[in-house]
Amino acid sequence: MTESESLHTTPLDALNRELGGRMVPFAGYSMPVQYTAGIMAEHLHCRAQAGLFDVSHMGQAELIGDGAAAALEQLTPADVQGLKPGRQRYGLLLNEAGGIMDDFMFANMGDRLFLVVNASRKHIDLPLIESVLPAGVKLRPLPDRALLALQGPAVATLIPTPMSFMGIMEMEIAGIPVIASRSGYTGEDGLEISVAAEQAEKLARALLAMPGVMPIGLGARDSLRLEAGLCLYGNDLDETTSPVEANLTWSMGKRRRMEWNFRGADVVRDHLDHGVKRLRVGIRPEGRQPARGHTEIRKDGAVIGEVTSGGFGPSVGAPVAMGYVARDAATDGTALDLIVRDKPLPARVAAMPFQPHRYAR
Known part of the structure; x- marks a missing residue:
């Protein structure tokens, strides 16, 4: 069996190819990394108007x-x-050691909770969630649903809704019933739209027919989320990283920090009380040379960390990165060296996001 035969496809596979998508393996799926316009143009178009992303590889469940x-x-x-x-x-699923099993979205639909987990982790997350359910509570995976993201400043005009950022509702778009949330992974205003798989292509074509909407692939999705300072599981988060190290303590509820009754709570509490050895920070390399994931970070000649995500930020007009550094080097403005092709590249710790968020508050 060839690699392409063993990859899953999304309900939009035929449309992605028709639109000129360059297909690559990603999280076990054949996904478009870019379309004909190219990554740079797709990225800037999403910031200026509206971009449509196929994110149907994500895991959906109730x-x-x-x-x-x-x-x-x-x-x-x-x-x-x-x-x-x-x-x-937004939430984090933790293990007994306080490490992050995945980051995920959960929504209150009134009569049920709606969950979206990462594609690369759904085979782990869903059995994990099922393992803690009492009698009378049921987990229902939704493999028969597709997920589209429509992102960018034009979305509010194209599809007006009463929702503010992180609102969610059942509604119709182009006459098709969907679950839409006012959220996304780009730092822009926009919608994530869950739709029955058999209606996905019809919906995608209706959205692409709207003025200023362009199809956008995984390449620009990655540069957009990096500029927005948003983590990618497997790069910036993993099972050995705690919410405190990842600088995601804002995702922990105030009541939960008083009860401490979640898996890994003892470790997380210790990290909050006594500090951690490393922290996730934003990094701005000097010059035009980007530093990619796994680039070694040094300070005064000593290795103090590693870049976990990095690339060129088209909206910033310069390279941007994030990674983990020793706690005493985590202050904004701290001078670092990134070892790129065996040469030290000067950089500084910088505040995130690199591109201001434009959510509809």
Whole structure:
């Protein structure tokens, strides 16, 4: 069996190819890394107008039954029970050592919780969630649904909704029933749209027919999220990294930090109380040379960390990166050396996001 035969495809596979998508393997799926316009043009178009992303490889599921929110709180320090209907939140699934199993989105749909997990982790996340469910609470995976993201400043005009950032609702777009949340992975305003797989291509064509909407691939999705300072699981987060090290303590609910009744709580509490040896920071290399993931970071000749995500930021007009450095080197402005092709590249610790968020607050 060839690699291409063993890859999963999304419900938009034929359309992606028709649009000139350059297909690559990603998280077990055949996905478009770019279309005919190219990564730079797609990135800048999303910042200026609107871009359509096929993110159907992500895992979607529902949690149904009394006690669903309390059960999920066993695995995440996020406040699930306090989430109001019609709202969505970002959370982390943790292991016993306080390491991050995945980052995910959860939403209160009134009669159920709606979950979106990473493609590369859904085979781990869903059994993990199922393992903590009491009698009467059911996890229902939704493999028969596609996921589209429409991102950019034009989206609010193209599809007006009453939602603010992180709102979620069932609605119709182009006459097609969907679950839409006002969220995304670009730092821009926009919608993430869950739709029945058999309606996905019809919806995508309707969205692409709207003025100023361009198809956008994984390449620009990565540069957009990096400029926005957003983590990618497997690069910036993994099972050996705690929420404190990852600078994601904002995702932990206030009540949860008083109860400490989630998996890995002892480690996370210790990290909050006594500090950690390393922290995730933003990094601005000097000059035009980008530093990619796994680039060694030094300070005064000593190795103090590693770049986890890096590349050129088209909107910033310069290279940007994030990575983990020793805590005493994590202050904004700290001078670093990034070892690129065996040569030290001067850089500084910098505040994130590199490109201001434009969410609809």
